[in-house]
Amino acid sequence: MRDPAPAHLQRRPVTATARLLLGGPVALLTAHDRGRDNVMPVAWHMPVATRPPLVAVAIEQSRHTADMVSHAEQFALSLPGRALLHHVQYLASLSGADVDKFEATQLATFAATHVDAPLIAGCLAWVECAVQEILPFGDHLLCIALVVAVHVDPRAFDDRWLMRDKELRPLQFLGDHYYTLPHDVLEARLPGRADAPERVLAERAAEELELTREARERRAERMDELTRELTAGRIVDIDAAERGSLPLWLPTPGVVVPDFALPPEATPEADERGER
């Protein structure tokens, strides 16, 4: 028998899933087809395979971009930061079928290396894609594409998003006209090797995840010890303390992100004008 659901849970329509699963960086999808450029913001994208490097983007069939990408079989993703917040929302309010969005917004672009689609200047990273397959699902086309080139601003990304400067963090979409920037960088404890007998693994998990009262008490003791050391001025280098005997669970020194306000709660009445 499973436990009953906690009393504070509320039911939501199944369409809430799309927003629940949002979380990757917003991308500006650019395409070049039959002599014209276009750009549309996308949030429904995901990596699909590493070998070969494939990504997928779900494009609603009504979008002008769906027609362009189907025909050109190429596109690019430019990943903006906060500087392009208002541009992102504005670009989603127009259709390339009616207006030249580059003309309207005066967005600067530069040449991609492997595709004809333009890359958008002032973004943080760029992914060039060659379409492999387009599969219709409901009202969307799932475009599966091979990544043919990637470029990054190294101040924003090396082998992961660095998150150091607020202006150099990837913009994320919450739905409607709300966005967020990833906030804290949290470093998880690295679990020990997993090839031990089950009993040893269970003991290790209890220790590493502090599942037992003893583990929690040990943590409290270590915390007291650290507080005493800090108060006495005996620790000045938290990095060194962490590498030594002091707690594994200290916040990483990389967390230097000041708090800032999140937008008010997003309202769910959005999809029509292309505001997901």
Ligand SMILES: Cc1cc2nc3c(=O)[nH]c(=O)nc-3n(C[C@H](O)[C@H](O)[C@H](O)COP(=O)(O)O)c2cc1C
């Ligand atoms: C942040 C954001 C993300 C979006 N993501 C998608 C998406 O993943 N797929 C999609 O079909 N539409 C998405 N849209 C809506 C399109 O960007 C919008 O309808 C756009 O105007 C289509 O342009 P087009 O007609 O020139 O192709 C998104 C809108 C916003 C604001």
